[in-house]
Amino acid sequence: MFRNAWLSLASVGTVTISLLILGISLLLVMNAQAFTRSLESGVEIRLFLDSGLSRVDVRDMERELKKTPGIATVEFISREEALEEMKKNLGDRQDILEGLEEENPLPDAFRVKAEKADNVPALAAELEEMKGVDQINYGRGMVEKLLAVIKWVRLAGGGLIIVLGVAALLLISTTIRLSLFARRKEIGIMKYLGATNWFVRFPFLLEGMILGFTGAVIASAMIYLGYISLVNRLDEVLPFVTLVTDRDTLLVVIGGLLGLGVVVGILGSAFSIRKFLKV
């Protein structure tokens, strides 16, 4: 086994790099998703209503909003409440609003929360068309940017992983092919002696599996240690940024990487063996 040290090393290295990138993208996406989820509770859409709507109109609108799919909560904010809120926000400079009680320029509004941040842009567009709605306001940009980042990480990560995964498969299969070639005489004799194909295959599948697994172990260790120290570092420097640290999630990521390493190893050797064992 492992008579070709350089090629074995290259195979292990490629597996390591591909799984490293996979692991990092996974963690990135997971964190970005956790972050969106935390934003989800914050992202709200404000529906400013046309002036001169009757109470009944408003109540009808509220009922309709609550029926719309994708909406979590609906809250009515009257123009008086809006003014109060504005005053509060201005603090000691609220004197500039002096006298506005007489002729409040603010419209009535609904505060709508979406079930998912992904839906906010679409939902906002839909609500803007609603009868009685004058204007709409939400954290435009912020949400789109975040969604774009997640999408980009997924795409770029996915592409890289496919390319590197294929490279890892090819390298492992080449390593095993050399191994097979070095032992072709032995294989021939085994077959004359009545060895089953599985008996012949097994050591080579094992070799491929070990190559893949070794690469996966290295990648997992690097990711685990790297991530833990990153989390600790961030805790000191940016205490308000919280990363996903729950043990189960990390274990799933690492278990997945190890499993994938083994699968890549077995697949890579299976490719070569299939070609080689045709007798």
Place this chain on the structure above:
Amino acid sequence: MIQFYNVSKIYPNGVKALNDVTVQIRKGEFVFLVGPSGAGKSSLIKIIFREEMPSRGQALFNSKNITRLKGREVPLLRRKIGMVFQDFRLLPQKTVFENVAFAMQVTGSSGRAIRDRVPLVLSQVGLKDKAGVMPSQLSGGEQQRVCIARAIVNNPVLIIADEPTGNLDPDTSWELMNLFNEINSKGTTILMATHARDIVNTMKKRVLSMTGGRITRDEESGVYSNES
């Protein structure tokens, strides 16, 4: 035990190595397969243990159609046949003992069975003292004895030898022939392709003579060739 019915073998390059061969070999026989180089002797042998498939015709082993075996049945066929080659085909990095034991490992025998059986077989072929030696340290005749030991270790019903003495001097060849004769006398069928005229003429066994892919002569107690 072996039945060929109108077997032809045409290799992908168009060479017709076997041409309508019909022949039967019964259990317990000792059969020489002779004929000039390229006559098709090895091709016939390869069909018996399914290294090659016939292009036409049927070949049976123990009443089973060799040509219809499924892939996973081929190892079972080969376990009933011991092969001996002109070029020995021993594993150079394994000892004599390990080479013989390999045949048992491959078929899934237990370590205990191997430890019991291999010394027995090695003493049968006269190599009791060479168990720990590497094949490279053995003479050609001794190496061929290791092959014979490996061929009989799983108690095959048939031994096929393709020019087993092709690389050996006459005296050594005779020693091996006596060994084959001994194995045959215990009931194992032997089919041997050979160019050793003297041996064939002296041993008075059944002789199948091939020329150009056909069996041209089939004689009990035959001789190497009819020309003087």
